[in-house]
Each structure stands twice: as C-alpha cells, then as structure tokens.
Amino acid sequence: MQTGYYGAAAGMVVQFNRLDTIANNLANVNTNGFKEDNVVVGDFMRLYKEARDELPNANQTKEAAQFINRTMAKTPHIVDEYTNHSVGGMQKTQNNLDAALSREGLYFLVKTPQGVRLTRDGSFTKDDEGKLSTKQGYEVLPNDYFESKSNITFNQSDFNVEIDKNGQIYTNAPGGLNQIQQQKLFIANPDNLSMLKKVGDNLYEYKGMDQLKPLEDSGAVFQGFVEKSNVNPVKMMTQMIETNRLVGMYQKAMDAQMNDMNTAAIEKIAKKA
Structure with a gap:
C-alpha cells in the first residue's frame, strides 16, 4: 500500500472541503448578520491517540492498531467546524x-x-x-x-x-x-x-x-441600523489562494508517488530480473 499517495489524497479532499467553506463565506460577504464559518484540520496521529482504546479491530490487538497507525499516519482530517460569532460592522x-x-x-x-x-x-x-x-x-x-x-x-x-x-x-x-x-x-x-x-x-x-x-x-x-457580515473578504481571498496552492502541492505529490516512484521501482525490479 502506498501510504504517501493516500495521505496526499486525503489532504487534497480536506482542502476541497475547506475551499467550500471559504467560498460560502465569500458568497455571504454582503449578507446581513452572517457569521463566518471555519474548519479545524488535524491528522490521524492525534485522532488515533484519542481513540486507540476503541479501535474497531479484531480483539483490539496491538498488531492491528500498529498496522492502522503505520498505514494512515498523519493523514489530514477535518476534525471540527466552528462559527465565528463576533459582531460585524x-x-x-x-x-x-x-x-x-x-x-x-x-x-x-x-x-x-x-x-x-x-x-x-x-x-x-x-x-x-x-x-x-x-x-x-x-x-x-x-x-x-x-x-x-x-x-x-x-x-x-x-x-x-x-x-x-x-x-x-x-x-x-x-x-x-x-x-x-x-x-x-x-x-x-x-x-x-x-x-x-x-x-x-x-x-x-x-x-x-x-x-x-x-x-x-x-x-x-x-x-x-443593520449588522453586516463579519466576513473579512481580504482574509478569505488569502485563504482561498493558500488552499489552491496546497491542492496543487498535494496533486504533485500524488503524481510523483504514482508515476516517478512507481516507474523507478519497476525499472529496478526489471534490472534485477
């Protein structure tokens, strides 16, 4: 199993979900009383430590837990979503x-x-x-x-x-x-x-x-008076640019994992054969 590929794929999915939240915030910049939404990104390692005693593995064995930990280590996840309730203008x-x-x-x-x-x-x-x-x-x-x-x-x-x-x-x-x-x-x-x-x-x-x-x-x-949205459009645009760049980085990592590394491995195996 190519853990690097799945880790990058999980990271890309997280950024797509984050992008949806940012886009919704930007769409409501002029909505009266709208409150900005945000996501919290964590990795599998932290989630594993919080729930390692309740892993759904046969007999709750140490070997099964170690396998999951090695396979999915540090894979990003959205661990929480929250709303910024601060007052708008x-x-x-x-x-x-x-x-x-x-x-x-x-x-x-x-x-x-x-x-x-x-x-x-x-x-x-x-x-x-x-x-x-x-x-x-x-x-x-x-x-x-x-x-x-x-x-x-x-x-x-x-x-x-x-x-x-x-x-x-x-x-x-x-x-x-x-x-x-x-x-x-x-x-x-x-x-x-x-x-x-x-x-x-x-x-x-x-x-x-x-x-x-x-x-x-x-x-x-x-x-x-009416209260306007508390969304900062400049901050949201900055986060959107950052998210798009991260998606590009994950895509390059996936491409390198599947093409460059696999090609090199096949060539080495062929030479040994």
Whole structure:
C-alpha cells in the first residue's frame, strides 16, 4: 500500500472541503448578520491517540492498531467546524424598523414554518397584515411569545415607530404625536453558542428553544441600523489562494508517488530480473 499517495489524497479532499467553506463565506460577504464559518484540520496521529482504546479491530490487538497507525499516519482530517460569532460592522439605513444587535451572542426570535428560529439579521419590515417580519416573511416575535403566542403588529396609523436600546417598541398615540408603549422584541442570549446550527436563510436552530428567556436589559439594540457580515473578504481571498496552492502541492505529490516512484521501482525490479 502506498501510504504517501493516500495521505496526499486525503489532504487534497480536506482542502476541497475547506475551499467550500471559504467560498460560502465569500458568497455571504454582503449578507446581513452572517457569521463566518471555519474548519479545524488535524491528522490521524492525534485522532488515533484519542481513540486507540476503541479501535474497531479484531480483539483490539496491538498488531492491528500498529498496522492502522503505520498505514494512515498523519493523514489530514477535518476534525471540527466552528462559527465565528463576533459582531460585524453596523450600517445605518433609512428604515426605522431595522434593528441591529451590538453585542456578541444575542439574537432575535422569528417564527418560521419549521418552528421558532434565531437570527442576527434585523432588516425588518411590515407585512400585508401589519405584522413585523423579516424580508423573507418570517414573523419577528415579542418577548412574551412563549406565553402569549402573539406577534408584533402595527396599525395603519402607526407612522412613528421607535425602538429603544432594550428592544422596547413605542408608537404614536392614535391621532397624536405622544408615544405609547407597545410590545418588546425578544432578545435571546443562548448559553452555549456552539449548539447553534445554521439552517439556511441566515437562521439558527437551537435545542431547548422554548427554554430561552428574553434578555430584558440588553442595551444592545440600535434602531435604524443593520449588522453586516463579519466576513473579512481580504482574509478569505488569502485563504482561498493558500488552499489552491496546497491542492496543487498535494496533486504533485500524488503524481510523483504514482508515476516517478512507481516507474523507478519497476525499472529496478526489471534490472534485477
């Protein structure tokens, strides 16, 4: 078995997967509230040391473990994937329904056909029924949603909407300019960000969603702003160039293993014969 060939092939596969992640980050540079994804690359040696007592070999023999270790030593693998949840830049808009969160780890709650989800995208609007919703049509939920199952709705006369730093919404009194208190945005602060799962449309799924409690005094809501992506395009382009170069290096290593080394071995065997 040519371990160098398989090691290079595994390395190339890892770089292709890394390239997919980088390309997705670049595609979402201008997506409001998008968070950059990254991968962690490790080798078989480290994985072997972590799981050597549970190797699926007959009788868990030392010889079987040594064979696998020799065969696949230091073969690269993607051992983990993670999301960078740092805050992106703030952009001022002309929409007083827009809201941005200035602290890491905070999320709005929205209602989708698949259930309640989290999002950082605060580009909000009114739907045809006057409900506060995302641009994708998902209802933005109030802080008492799990008790009341209600939504945030505006009347046609609500032309002056204000949202304070804690997400409390105020609208003008009917026929006047005085502000009256309405519902409050549900600002969630999940305990474990690593449990957030991206599910498309810039949304996150979180286990135990109905156990989330609204953060009453977040002080993090900026009305009239949206949070931009935290992807650094220059860094991503640099990583893309680096990844492409690594793919080329692995390809050369595979070519050398299969052609040059095999040709030399065949010629030596032929001479001895």
